[in-house]
Amino acid sequence: MTFNLKTSVIALVLLMISLVGGYYVGLAVGVKKGIVQAQVEAKQKAEEAAVTAEKLAAQAANPFSSTGSNPLGDVNVNPFAKVKTNPFAQ
Numbered sequence: 001m002t003f004n005l006k007t008s009v010i011a012l013v014l015l016m017i018s019l020v021g022g023y024y025v026g027l028a029v030g031v032k033k034g035i036v037q038a039q040v041e042a043k044q045k046a047e048e049a050a051v052t053a054e055k056l057a058a059q060a061a062n063p064f065s066s067t068g069s070n071p072l073g074d075v076n077v078n079p080f081a082k083v084k085t086n087p088f089a090q
Helices: 005-061
Strands: none
Touching: none
């Protein structure tokens, strides 16, 4: 079996074509996977942001939440100050 130059060139050209074709097919598949991965990550980040915004809005809208200070702390009112204990005293 003898290999002549023409057969070697044809084999080399076919090898180069298959390598280039494989590169572009692999690139296309990889890009599709990357796009899908990016979409999934973006969706997860959007969901996390929505949950965070929901929590912050719920905390801001709740007037009964503990703010750390008593709103009636400085009021000094005694409801029994004007009560008469002896009805006969003047």
